[in-house]
Amino acid sequence: xxxxxxxxxxxxxxxxxxxxxxxxxxDRKDLGIFNGFNVDQFLSTPxxxxxxxxxxxxxxxIEKIPNNNPFAQKADKIKTYFKDFLATKGLRFPTEEISTxxxxxxxILYKLKYHYNRPRPKQVADAMGLKFHQExxxxxxxxxxxxxxxxxxxxxGKYLATVYPKYSTEIMKLAHDISNSxxxxxxxxxxxxxxxxxxxxxxxxxITNTAELKMDKLxxxxxxxxxxxxxxxxxxxxxxxxxxxxxxxxxxxxxxxNGRPLLKYRIIKQEK
Numbered sequence: 631x632x633x634x635x636x637x638x639x640x641x642x643x644x645x646x647x648x649x650x651x652x653x654x655x656x657d658r659k660d661l662g663i664f665n666g667f668n669v670d671q672f673l674s675t676p677x678x679x680x681x682x683x684x685x686x687x688x689x690x691x692i693e694k695i696p697n698n699n700p701f702a703q704k705a706d707k708i709k710t711y712f713k714d715f716l717a718t719k720g721l722r723f724p725t726e727e728i729s730t731x732x733x734x735x736x737x738i739l740y741k742l743k744y745h746y747n748r749p750r751p752k753q754v755a756d757a758m759g760l761k762f763h764q765e766x767x768x769x770x771x772x773x774x775x776x777x778x779x780x781x782x783x784x785x786x787g788k789y790l791a792t793v794y795p796k797y798s799t800e801i802m803k804l805a806h807d808i809s810n811s812x813x814x815x816x817x818x819x820x821x822x823x824x825x826x827x828x829x830x831x832x833x834x835x836x837i838t839n840t841a842e843l844k845m846d847k848l849x850x851x852x853x854x855x856x857x858x859x860x861x862x863x864x865x866x867x868x869x870x871x872x873x874x875x876x877x878x879x880x881x882x883x884x885x886x887x888n889g890r891p892l893l894k895y896r897i898i899k900q901e902k
Contacts, residue, residue: 639757640681643747644773652772655737656744662734667836669738672829677748677775677821680757688819689751693762698814702765705811708732708782712790715804721794728786735785735833739778742829748775751819765815777818780826781833783808788834856897862887863896 648656661667678684705711709732713723750770755762764770772778787805791798809827812818818826856862856874864872864887872895878886885892 635757636681639754640679642680642749642753642757644743644749644753645747648744649771652740652744655740658737661737663730663837664734664738664833667738667833669741671832672742672776672825673745675825676746677819677825680749680754684821685754685819686758688821689755689760689762691820692751692813692816692818695814695816697763697765699765702767702811702815705808706767706769706779706815708779708786708808711808712786712801712804715800716790716794719794719797721797724790724793727789731786731789731837732782735782736778738833739776739781739829740772742776743773743778746775747773748819748822750774751816762816764817767815767817770815770817774818775822775825776829777809777812777822777826779812780809780818780823781830784827784830785833788831789837792838856887861898863898864890864894868894868896 678688709723709725709728712728716723749757750764751774752762752764769779783805787802787808791801794801809823812823813820856877858874858877860874861871862874864870872888875888878889887895
């Protein structure tokens, strides 16, 4: 390979421009539930250089992975991938909360992606003159490092696993399936996915250590005028006075009082 070619490949970036839609996320000051997240901790962990043996080995390793376009396309839609699984178990998919996780993590992931501006595997392969097949995915339109699907897949997986601990093993398998699907589609290097998983874990740890998103239960924007210690009416005819000892959710996501669905009770009207 000529010296000029090596220099060109080494300096190759995903893009010299930032899409307007991406810039809007990069310019966001309010990161919602991720306010205070220390993104700087990830700004000094660069990927292997384009000309490195590691990058070449990574490209060769993913090129050997058998194509599975139906799986790659299915896992490309993160929310639907998890939602379909929960539906098979009769469990509620927390649309609002998952949308918040995705929306509020996006500026952080974009900041990292454009900070490193790593080209996609096919871009490097084309520059090297290597034959390389990549699945056409709608989501692979950002710099390669870190893998956003790996980060958000792990973040959402860990979140759902705390809500439905009975299915935590299966849920986390889905999260890693999403990450692996990016390698099967050949739109990411293995190091992109590895770094993405690290970021996803850090994002999850952030929300578990803040009071902005309750992790003990999926709290939708639903307010019920009941507190522990209050008296409500239950029983067959909803006329038996019962003291509220705990408020939670069952595996289907329904609000429960003392372990029973809220609809089994009647709230006593307060006199004005």
